[in-house]
Amino acid sequence: MGIFGRPRAKTGWTSWITTVDHKRIGIMYGAAALFFFCIGGLQALLIRAQLAAPGQKLFSADLYNQIFTMHGVTMIFLVVMPLGAAFMNYLIPIQIGARDVAFPRLNALSFWTFLFGGIFLNTSWIFGGGADGGWFAYAPNTGVAFSPSHGMDFYALGVQITGIASLVGAVNLITTVLNMRAPGMTLMKMPVFTWMSLVTQVLLLFSLPVISVALFLLTFDRLFDANFFNVAEGADPLLWQHLFWIFGHPEVYILVLPGFGIVSEIIPVFARKPIFGYPFMVFSGIAIGFMGFGVWAHHMFASGLGPISVAAFSISTMFIAVPTGVKILNWMATMWGGKLTFTAPMLWAIGLVTMFTIGGLSGVSHAVAPADTQQTDTYYIVAHFHYVIFGGALFAFFGGFYFWWPKVFGHFLDETLGKVHFWITLVGFNLTFGPMHILGLQGMSRRIPTYRDGYGFNLWNMVSTIGAFTIAIAMLVFAWNIVRSYRRRNTLPKPGPDPWDGRSLEWSIPSPTPEHNFDDEPVITQFDDWWYRKYEENDDGELVKVNEPEDIAMIGDGSRAHLPSPSYWPFVLALGLPFIGWGLIFNMFITAFGGALVLAGFVGWALEPADDPDLPPHGHDDHGTADDPNGDAAALDAPATEEEVTVGG
């Protein structure tokens, strides 16, 4: 059947292009995100170099506007979101006891769509300049009249494409969590990371369509002479702001909730006691999700909404601080009475607790709407969001890297280098963003390419620049750690299934995770089930170790496992999307080509066989044989895929 058969490669670059394995997809998300982190980080260094002293002209104001816009777009859409996706993709199935996600090919589609969207966005640099309207792209400045270069077209179409990736991923992961948990794992027995991920995916599901609409309106205005944001034709520019921020506010919780989940996994392990207040942790996450849709106009306090709207959103914003604050206290209470080990992951997790608190406190000060009319659009806001995104999400992701690296790759990242990475980052990070609180309150606006001498901005800008380069050094240490640990991987001690004495299911299987994840479906009886297989209460009511992880971990060869088959078509389909984008900007024939690729992708995807018919019949499912490749004979009494059992809620 030629190209319509399933690919067979297990190694080499073809195997990565056609993989539908959630673990490989997670790794690719992580690698791509770290690549874009270098780009976004470089843009940050350029910004800080320019602002180090007053009156500098390292680059033109035009280029500066492109650099800060692309820095924001890159860091949010191409770094923090995909890093979250990396962890969620890798961990959700192995935390809930599943083979893979509900729709493995869709998962691959998400990744390739994100990657091609990110590449597409960055081709703006060679086609006349990067996007230059700011990451939230207020109309009418981003219309063709005021942003005539193609930069904003790349923005609108690029973010649209990466949005498709996340939306599709949301459908996938929600279905996975709701339908594919191991028997006995009710929702309230799931790890906190899985819970926070579920809330994140629901936020994506409901918020992405809104920005999709906004971007369509902008695209039609820019490319097809529509008038959605044309004031002369009666448009109200505030429409853009509302649409953007109805997405944009849930977006910030999308950025940070996976990190909250990660920290909720790390702290209990290195405190040797359970997360304090599991139900509150879960419900506060859900509350953040709900309330996140009710606060968007706090980004618009100076936009002219009028006092009633401003008052309403000020109050609602005050209250969203409550569930977030609860988490901080619960993490601290988890540490209380514990036996703390300060490994690299633990340092990053504690770093989040302290740094995110700072960001949260400045956030509360923004909720005071009158005060926000002084703070908004100044460096005080820049300080706030870097403390919560960098000090929150990114710190958690770094902690997650050190925590799960042995599980993913089968060798540790060096502990000492990890600690050096942490401390240098902590110092550099505070030097960079701490002074921005002061700069903002002293009147420094955002998004200005330079500032005047005599405004009191000089000292703190210089400090901030020094801090930024310090962060860069720390990241070089991280990169060095990755390379060095990889090179020495065969000489280092093996981590085994459970190097940290963990609590959740992923530690019950070998490191690196075998392709099939679990030999058999684990049966769950409680939250932190894996922990309680290792430790049981003795007669005095104390927990004592009754099993070593190596003895009870699921270490099999997976020969009985039926895995989803790889496929070319997600890659092909995703590849069409940037061509559609380029074509819309430059030449409709290119769009037609892209459309053809997308169509080919759809057709191939729909028509390809469920399995490679040349493979021998496999597994106890017995649903396929060489004569009966789709298992029609067995379909009536055996499930076509094995993930089936949903127990309870």
Added chain:
Amino acid sequence: MSRRVRASLLAPLVLFLASCAKDAPLDSLDPAGPRAKSIDDLQNPVFAIAGVVFLAVNLGVLFLAWKFKRRKDDHTLPHQTHGNTKLELGWTILPALLLAGIGGASVLTLLDLEEKPDDSMQVTVVGQQWWWEYQYDVDGDGETDITTANDLVIPAGRNIDLDIESRDVIHSFWIPRLNGKRDAVPGRSHPLQMSADEPGVYRGQCTEFCGLSHGYMRMRVVALEPSEFEAWQDAQLDGAEMPTDELALEGREIFRTTCSSCHLVEGEGGNEDLFEGSAQVSGAAPNLTHFMSRGTFAGAVFDLWTDIDGNGEVDIDEHGDTLNEAQLKAWLRDPPAEKPMYAPTRGMPNLELSEAQIDALVAYLETLE
């Protein structure tokens, strides 16, 4: 002392010191009017509470790290506490109550800031790329009587009722020492109340990204003693007189032929008969009738007069003293080299003037008092 402790202690101290900075004309923590003051009064207790929470969490974490560090060779498990519902309810409800209180205070201040005293003076503020225009309707007949730019001149001690508008993209009008900011959105008009306690100069900066020269779009509020304001207003109502000096007359000719496609000077000495509206996309360029009465130009990026007393500000009594001729000539020579713009439709172009023409123009401009 560990770095984290040092950083934690330093930040609030630094914040405090910063609020006392001398050369900080945009300092929102140094209110010079009642509205900025009421914001300051509201946010200071909030900052204080935030400071307490910040110390509690940071010191708390440091304490936990010290107290509960696992002793070497201690491999026993700690007590496996799962939670404490009462405690958790407590630390959910208490912050909620505290925040409700702050929220209530915020709303009260918010409503307070909207109040418009009866003796308010109305000024329309119009933003466009990349400068601010001010329109005064002195006799209240619905027609603009005075159109100025860059320096918003007001009487001290009286509330100014600003209506903030835009001719092109979204800008934001912000004078930190007098009040919070308000966006200038095309197609809409947003009110903002502002008053200065004392005469003086209060600087501002456009605070909504508005394109290329967003960083070069500034403004000043110049508050005068009420009697001085009256005098200023009367002078502004007159048109420009015909210059008598020969060079200035030459400059007037150049102005009429070269500058009339964008700029207006009202009165006999100006170009009212030639002016047919501005060729700018926004539809306006600064009205120059009383150009010399201002302290800044080019979107308040450059000082028009020299700061003689060296206090960092061109005060009102320094207007008319020593002209910043070099900067003004540099501007006329090649505006895009002085400030990033998309001339000729969004900003002033290089008009290829000769030095002689520039000298004549400056002589003419100097008559526009």
